[in-house]
Amino acid sequence: MRVSTSERTMNYVILVAFAVFATYPVLSIVVAGLQPDAEAQGGLGNLAQAWEIGRFGSYLRTSLLVSTFVVAVSTVLSVLAGFALGTMRFRGADALFYLMLIGIMMPAEAIVVPLFFDLRSVGLTDTFWAIALPQVAQSVAFGTFWLRAAFRSSSRSIVEAARLDGASTSRILWQVLVPLARPAIVTLVVLTFMWTWNEFLIPLVMVPTNEALRTAPLGLGFFSGQYTQGYALLAAGATIVALPVVIVYLFLQRHFIAGMLEGAVKD
């Protein structure tokens, strides 16, 4: 479209100004995390120091374990359920689908209180399972919804051709449909990873005393409450917590953006 040079210049000014506004708080953390202060020498050594003092090694390990488990289990379960609900017709399929849609909107705030007391009564609080399984449940709701749409959109004729060739149901799923739905599955994996890594309320409630099971955001929350000697190490810790998701985002950003936006638009 033809527009004047001044309008174009104006656009660049807006682009830069908004980009600065959007990144300033994030960048300020990174920069502050490298500054020296009374407790910290400055530079990358701050990260190592925060790692020691803030016990971020342990927190990151828990986060990695929880995220890996939630992503792996919920993706496999979502593939299976999305396949059935997207390509098969059976009694109650729609009802099951709508029940799972509830889980997409249900806030963690609503379920975390009864979950805590019920899991406590069976001795499951302060365990890995108390953090991971509720998040698998939430992720499976979205994953089923997401992959049902993906499998639906893949051509029916391919499935029918494979079936005529004598392929079994599970072969059709894993060797025909899953490769076709790979982009949707990658999107699901990165979104689930991000949501699980960043989750705060569930680990906070489910692990009241077991410090070894604190996830990275939870560890940062406690660190920021207890460590008041300066800002540099706190900022360095925050950088450590944010970094894994940001790195994945920089490589797979199209999946993040498409997933978070299309998730709401797509059928």
Place this chain on the structure above:
Amino acid sequence: MAVRTRPPSERPTRTRPPSERASRARSLGPPGEPRRIGYLYVLPAFLVYAVFALYPLLRAVHLSLFEWDGLTVGTWAGLSNYQEVLSDERLRASFGHALVLMGFFALVPLVVGLVLASVLHRASVRGLGFFRTVVFLPQVVAMVVIAVAWRRIYAPDGTINSVLTAIGLESWTRGWLGEYAFALPAVGLIGTWFESGLVTVLLLAGMGRIPRDLYEAARLDGAGAFREFFAVTLPSVRGEIAVALTLTVIAALKTFDLIYMTTSGGPGHQTTVPSYEVYRQAFEIGQVGLACTIGVCLTVVIFAISFVITRVGDRVAD
């Protein structure tokens, strides 16, 4: 960040064409079509979901009818917890604060996004891809980290006060998160910052799908930038606006980690919100029944809002 993108769309089934319904009856016929096995495939996912999400939701409804401290035996309370949500000053205020936050999380970013996206859309500029990556970045950073960053910005010796001092407005400096009048807007502004990029990217994508000839036609009719915006751009992105509002309004209701990390609901109860009250009532005060009641109310509000926005969005789009 606990703000899970929860797409509420149920469009596919509602708008399923009659022809498909007919083919559904037909497709029950072929012997090769697997049916029963469908249950087996759904079962594992549904089992985990039912035990760790659906059942707790029902339990929340159940517990909301009791007075229970989490330790001793609870007593039946009927709907009195619900009455308390309506009558208790602090709890009523928490819902009011959530409403204010919706303005900051949803309306302001919508206006910002519409202006930015339409301005950027008018002229093709280089570096839009990079811009999108950058302004979307806040969405992937854990809310705890965001809170740590903004606490620094708002601190008495923080960024905002340093800037104010530097330009001679020292009398304006204050502890932004600690003052009655400023705490809630200060928290809200974090939400505006957090959501503006998302909304802009969403609207830019929508505007990118508007056919060019609509603009050509508008220009032939002598429409200026403003007329063009209201006659062509705005009506074309109604769907994206509905999506943006759904995402941001729900995010405004799920601000537990932000409040927990910035103000803990204070000063007084100036910034408390329902999602924070759930935690506080259950685990700090020991009012488990009341906490569940707030959680149930929050869920109902979220369902109602996303239902209304999708319905209105659909109707407007028709």
